[in-house]
Every structure is written in C-alpha cells, then in structure tokens.
Amino acid sequence: MRKSRTRRTLAALGTTTAAMGIAFSGLMTGTAQAAIGDCPSNRFCLWQHSDYSGRGVPFTGRANAPAGFNDAASSVYNNTNTTWCIFSDANYGGSHRTIGPGGRSRDLANQGFNDVTSSARPC
Template sequence: MKLRIGGLLGALSLGAVAVLGSGSAAQAQQADAELKRLKCPNWQFCLYEHDNYRGSSARILLKNVPNLAASDYRFDNKASSMSNNTGYSVTLYQYKNYGGARYVARKQSEDKDLTNNRFDNKASSVRFKF
C-alpha cells in the first residue's frame, strides 16, 4: 500500500511540474510581448538593431524618412527586426530616397528577424502609405 501511494504522489507531482512548466513558458512569451509593446509605443514604427526587438532602436512617429543615414535616427543599414504599431503599411527601401529593393510592413505587424525576408541590415529609407 505504501508503494502504491508513493507512486501516485510521484505521478501527481510530475503532472504539477508539467502544468507549472507550461505556465512559465506562456508567462515568458507574454512578458516578451509586453516588453516589445513598451519599446515601440502605439502609432510608432520601430526598427531594432538586433533580432527579437533587441539593441538600439529607431522610433519613427508617422513621418517619411528619405535617408536614415542623414536623419536624426542614424539607422542606415542597421535594422534586423521591426515592429509596426501604426494603422498604416510602411515600406522600407534598400537605398535612400526610396530606391532599390523593398520590404513592406503591414499595419499592426512585427517581424522579429528580417533575415528570412532578405532585408537584414538593408533599410536606408522609410515611407508610410497614408
């Protein structure tokens, strides 16, 4: 009888660990999402230096930027992830003055790694579609 109770308690504790473990992963994902929202406020388009919304950032408040190198942002060819918290689509261009290859960020979208879209460290200008 003692062996059976011990086995039952062991199974219950393993189940509790599994439930708690999955809760922790969900909480971590929720915390990451909240951190990203805090980093890129509503109505701003944000570029991040590194994947997963990390590193330095450029927060662009509803204005076109024809040259990220010459602007206050100084973010030319540095973007590795982005968050679009605006109600507009935003196009990143490979060259200044809206030239070259393009990457379109839909409204209210995010991309934690621009590498898979072949646009990592390539953005040189930004245009909103108002």
C-alpha cells in the same frame, strides 16, 4: 511672459520639423522581451538586432535612416494603422519590403532584408 514665448518657440519648432518631413523621433533601448513594448503608439520602429533588441528607432513619417543606423536594422514593428515600406536605398529607392498595420518581423533575415534598410515611409 517668458513661458509663453518658450511655448510658442517650441510649437513653432514642432511645426517646422513636421513640415520638413523629419520623422525620426528618438532612440529606444531595451531587452529583447521588453523592446517591442517600447515602440510607442502610432510609430513605426526598427531595431538594430533581431528579437527587437539593441538600439531602436521610432519613426512618425517618411525618413532616411538616422546617422549610425543605415543598413543596421534587423527587426521591425509597425505600431500604426498604416502600411509602411522599408527601402534598401536612401530616399525610398532600391528594393523594398512592406509591413502592414500591426505587422512585425523579429528577424528581417527571414525576408532577406537584414542590415539593408536605408529609408522608411508609409506606402
């Protein structure tokens, strides 16, 4: 009985989280060579440093950058089949860059967007 109640509670939390639009799904870490492979399927991932190194953040849907990651992204990988946009301001405002399905940038400085991202969402 207790296990089924726990499962129902966890399922309800998952549904509530999805309904609220909370899309940040944890942190990733890894070396430059391995980090891009750490971006799970159907996730949009940002990394703290160029070459997919440092702390990584996977997204499943629209979200502001999590605490401590605002204006900190230096590389990106779109491991989804949807075009995503990254924005310079919270709540999808300011200037933006578009990253197509499977798109990546090992150094956002090349697009003039290093340490600028404050929010991301599918376009």
